[in-house]
Amino acid sequence: MSIKKKLGLGLASAVLGISLIGGGTYAYFSDTEVTNNTFAAGTLDLSVNPTEIINVDNIKPGDTMVRTFELINDGTLDISKVLLDTDYTVNDANSNNSEDFGKHIQVSFLSNMDKLDEVIFETSLADLKTMSPEAVAEEINPVIFEDGGLEADTLDDLSVKFEFVDNGQDQNEFQGDSLELKWTFTAEQTEGEER
Template sequence: MNIKKQLGMGMVSAALGISLISGGTFAYFSDSETTNNTFAAGTLDLAAEPTEIIQVENIKPGDSMVRDFELQNNGTLDIDKVLLDTDYTVGDANGDNTADFGEHIEVEFLYNADKLDEVIYQTTLAELRQMTPEAVNEHVFDPLLGEQGLPVDSIDDLVVKFNFVDNGEDQNQFQGDSLHLEWTFTATQETGEEK
């Protein structure tokens, strides 16, 4: 390599070294601030009291049973809607059922126990089982709870009347049978809002 090239390479290396040294020792003012932020989610906590609404034995066609229960909002968020899903199983004592026992149990959702003639919605357990939870809300809970839904720390009393419908025909197939009813209540939140 000739001397000019060696000198040129030496100058380039020196310039690079000086730029790195000066860049590393460059000083400036700075300041920083840290913020602490929290996102705490609320809770939906729907409770039904008592958890066993009805237990009755020795019913016959024509019998009716009125029961009341509470829906409680024990959470930190208002409940917008209450959905109800119905399921049941029939114990066929004699193995001779040609009809669904649930078709013969009528359910009346009432406004209150003092006025049993004020029916919100009336259907059979069989029909109720076929309904979507949203449809039950529309027919039962919307008229009962209204637009305010179920606010935090509130309790709403519900009254239901069960009728073993006497259809005037032979209902002997249901003698000794049982029906286990399961109601699942589900709460939904109100629409989100700007906070």
């Protein structure tokens, strides 16, 4: 091995040795803390009691039926509003029906829990079916939820009057017909806030 290589290897070994000695004697203070953090999402849990709001047979034009049910917030978050989506199917007993049975069923959302006589909003089932859930909420939520929503672990009553409207004309085409109503209630949370 040449002298240059020997000197180069010796110099490299010396630098490595000095750096190991310097690194081993270098000391500093340190302290470590660990935090444990949690993000837990709340729950929206709307239920309706009873789940079957109305079930009547043998109705005739002019009949009215008032039903009261509870909207219950079983969740941990407040509900700001409840949307209502309406759907129904008509089972025609007669194939000659020219009218939608839903156009003859009037729906009135009521307040004044004592007398059940103050109408908040009124429309036919057919029109209610074509309305967006948001539009229905705008009509009924302000009165149902007087305090601006439904707080967690509380409930509010909702009363509805259904009427088979007697239009003073021949309504024989509806004899034997039935209508299956499906209401879908959807809860929306309150706005986010700084926590």
